[in-house]
Amino acid sequence: xxxxxxxxxxxxxxxxxxxxxxxxxxxxxxxxxxxxxxxxxxxxxxxxxxxxxxxxxxxxxxxxxxxxxxxxxxxxxxxxxxxxxxxxxxxxxxxxxxxxxxxxxxxxxxxxxxxxxxxxxxxxxxxxxxxxxxxxxxxxxxxxxxxxxxxxxxxxxxxxxxxxxxxxxxxxxxxxxxxxxxxxxxxxxxxxxxxxxxxxxxxxxxxxxxxxxxxxxxxxxxxxxxxxxxxxxxxxxxxxxxxxxxxxxxxxxxxxxxxxxxxxxxxxxxxxxxxxxxxxxxxxxxxxxxxxxxxxxxxxxxxxxxxxxxxxxxxxxxxxxxxxxxxxxxxxxxxxxxxxxxxxxxxxxxxxxx
Numbered sequence: 001x002x003x004x005x006x007x008x009x010x011x012x013x014x015x016x017x018x019x020x021x022x023x024x025x026x027x028x029x030x031x032x033x034x035x036x037x038x039x040x041x042x043x044x045x046x047x048x049x050x051x052x053x054x055x056x057x058x059x060x061x062x063x064x065x066x067x068x069x070x071x072x073x074x075x076x077x078x079x080x081x082x083x084x085x086x087x088x089x090x091x092x093x094x095x096x097x098x099x100x101x102x103x104x105x106x107x108x109x110x111x112x113x114x115x116x117x118x119x120x121x122x123x124x125x126x127x128x129x130x131x132x133x134x135x136x137x138x139x140x141x142x143x144x145x146x147x148x149x150x151x152x153x154x155x156x157x158x159x160x161x162x163x164x165x166x167x168x169x170x171x172x173x174x175x176x177x178x179x180x181x182x183x184x185x186x187x188x189x190x191x192x193x194x195x196x197x198x199x200x201x202x203x204x205x206x207x208x209x210x211x212x213x214x215x216x217x218x219x220x221x222x223x224x225x226x227x228x229x230x231x232x233x234x235x236x237x238x239x240x241x242x243x244x245x246x247x248x249x250x251x252x253x254x255x256x257x258x259x260x261x262x263x264x265x266x267x268x269x270x271x272x273x274x275x276x277x278x279x280x281x282x283x284x285x286x287x288x289x290x291x292x293x294x295x296x297x298x299x300x301x302x303x304x305x306x307x308x309x310x311x312x313x314x315x316x317x318x319x320x321x322x323x324x325x326x327x328x329x330x331x332x333x334x335x336x337x338x339x340x341x342x343x344x345x346x347x348x349x350x351x352x353x354x
Contacts, residue, residue: 007278008041010204011101012078015274016094017267020086042101044076046139049104054112055127062308065161068131069113071145073104075133077165079203080275081232084132086266095267100205103139110148117156117345124343126159136166138205150175156346159184159338163229165191165203167211170218177222183339189216189254190229191245193238201279213252220253231260233318235290236283243325250329257331259322261310262291264300290314 008014018025057067074088078100085095093102106112116122129135135146153160154175162169162185169176169187179185189212193199196208207215216226228249233239246257264272276284288299294310295301301311309315 008097010041010078011097012080012082012202012204013096013100013271013275015271016096016098017270019089019092019094020266021089022092042097044139045102047102047104049073049106051106051112053116054106054109055116056131058131061304063131065126065128065131067125068128069109069149070130070132071106071109071135071149072133072137072139073106074099074102076100076103076137076139077134077203077206079206081202081234081262081264081268081272083263083265083268085268085271087132089267096271103137105139105143105145107143107145109145110152113149114152114156114346117152117158122345124158124340126161126338126340127153128161128163130163134164134166135162136164136168138166138168140166141168141171147172147175150179153184154179157182157184157342157344159340159343161186161188161338163188163190165189165206165212167207167215170215173219173222173224176219176224180223180225182342183336184342186225186227186338187219188227188229188258189249190231191249192230192232192234193241194244194248195238195241198238202275213248216249216252216254220255225256226254227256227258228254229258229260230322231258232262233259233322234262234287235294235314235318236287237280239318242321243328246325246329246331250331255331256334257326257329259318260308261294261315261318263307264291265302269299294318 006014054069055067056069073091075082075084085099088095088099091104093099129146129149140146150172176185176187191209191212192203194209196210199206199208216228219226228246230242230245233242249257273288276287280287291299293312294314296311301307309319
């Protein structure tokens with residue numbers, strides 16, 4: 001990328017790379033010299049999503065769910081490595097700063113969810129929330145759309161798995177603990193590192209590691225099953241923390257653990273390379289070369305069966321290291337799945353829950 005690396009406080013990416021679907025491109029005039037420190041941080045803009053449905057399906061063998069809902073498109077957390085960034089290009093925007101500052105919101109998500117789950121055509125199945133973007137990103141504190149969707153799930157006793165890296169999930173512990181009584185909830189907390197300084201650079205608007213561990217502890221105490229996700233594992237940057245992350249999460253009460261290797265599809269490759277240049281120039285080449293060794297000589301390979309795990313000797317070693325760290329931390333392989341037996345359809349009107 002041929003621009004001067006700069007940093008915007010609270011944002012993972014300071015740039016908007018070209019959208020691969022658009023002919024037009026915004027380019028800063030090189031003759032206009034502006035002090036990068038004077039560049040203002042863009043405010044978050046909310047845009048209305050007019051989708052007529054909320055449940056999306058997939059046939060990927062690499063993920064543990066076949067259907068999911070995403071209340072938000074784009075994510076204010078600003079994680080520089082986020083594999084979902086290129087989805088913003090389908091909306092005519094950028095995978096960079098646009099993705100984390102222009103959030104497309106499904107304001108009627110709870111109503112759409114109830115309508116679809118109560119349809120005679122709906123065949124009960126386990127759903128996931130945040131299969132793409134985090135349902136507990138900062139704007140959720142104000143909008144409470146995720147909470148309203150959980151009220152629907154609880155009323156219908158429909159099983160759902162939540163994936164998040166925000167302590168805000170504990171706000172809804174009253175709903176989650178009730179859902180746990182019917183075995184229809186699991187929360188996955190993503191912990192990338194235990195180093196808060198690295199978190200602020202890599203995931204600028206997420207909860208710090210100590211808060212995520214506190215969320216695991218609080219949820220577990222309320223009877224909500226929690227899985228820790230050590231994701232993404234970035235070779236040469238946070239891979240040495242694997243055992244410590246799993247041990248800390250197990251001590252906090254997590255009952256299961258998973259991991260995912262770094263994924264850099266499309267524009268994310270360039271954004272991540274720029275981020276390394278800004279924050280870890282001394283380790284940049286080592287990290288990128290190790291990623292290439294995991295991806296058959298490229299920075300990314302989208303092949304099913306390999307995109308989450310990588311390939312080659314390094315991928316095998318990471319997998320073995322993870323399993324060893326998991327056993328040492330005290331995790332026992334879980335076979336239990338969320339229950340469908342309590343699912344019930346309503347006539348469309350939500351009942352009072354409490």
